[in-house]
Amino acid sequence: QQQVKQSPQSLIVQKGGISIINCAYENTAFDYFPWYQQFPGKGPALLIAIRPDVSEKKEGRFTISFNKSAKQFSLHIMDSQPGDSATYFCAASKGGGADGLTFGKGTHLIIQP
Amino acid sequence: NAGVTQTPKFQVLKTGQSMTLQCAQDMNHEYMSWYRQDPGMGLRLIHYSVGAGITDQGEVPNGYNVSRSTTEDFPLRLLSAAPSQTSVYFCASKWMNEQFFGPGTRLTVL
Numbered sequence: 001q002q003q004v005k006q007s008p009q010s011l012i013v014q015k016g017g018i019s020i021i022n023c024a025y026e027n028t029a030f031d032y033f034p035w036y037q038q039f040p041g042k043g044p045a046l047l048i049a050i051r052p053d054v055s056e057k058k059e060g061r062f063t064i065s066f067n068k069s070a071k072q073f074s075l076h077i078m079d080s081q082p083g084d085s086a087t088y089f090c091a092a093s094k095g096g097g098a099d100g101l102t103f104g105k106g107t108h109l110i111i112q113p
Numbered sequence: 114n115a116g117v118t119q120t121p122k123f124q125v126l127k128t129g130q131s132m133t134l135q136c137a138q139d140m141n142h143e144y145m146s147w148y149r150q151d152p153g154m155g156l157r158l159i160h161y162s163v164g165a166g167i168t169d170q171g172e173v174p175n176g177y178n179v180s181r182s183t184t185e186d187f188p189l190r191l192l193s194a195a196p197s198q199t200s201v202y203f204c205a206s207k208w209m210n211e212q213f214f215g216p217g218t219r220l221t222v223l
Contacts, residue, residue: 004155006155009153032210034210034211034212041216041217042216042217043117043203043205043214043215043216043217044156044203044212044214045214046211046212046213049210049211089155089156093210096210097144097207097210097212098144098161098163099158099161099169099171100146100148100158100161100171100172101156101158101212102158103155103156103157104155105153105154105155106153106155
């Protein structure tokens, strides 16, 4: 049973456009929802995270939108740049994350110049 | 700070061989974990530790052993490697909710 479903698998966006990646979760006990960015040959790095008590969080060009009733959250990358080309993972954890993160399967994002 | 370090970067094993993947962190984090990453599968938790002397199983623990004798080190042991264990392995440490991942070990089992 996949607890965090991520879409799309791959995404191509023109430079300057908005990249949108969506995730849906099943476990209502999840209380922390991070997004990770991974470049080829590197480990994932935390990009931005949100808790379910807020509906939106923005850090620079990156925004998480959170819909608790629908059990969905999404990452928006504004003014997408070629340097944003990477694989993005959504994830979720509960109770302080003692039993780890549950990851989505990832989205391969390509920003075309 | 070096953060989370992993050795080796690459390894090729034959079926049935054993090996240990090393992981160390210099951030004094109590929580450490191991994940494997397979194409189209995301990252899946193998084992984790909430402190020295304490370990527990994650989602995919079969075929792997861990121990945690110090805060800094969290090695992952493959007792008898199988082709299904071909993967990229990431070690991570955690502070509050943020996980810090190492650069990974790419393991191929022939």
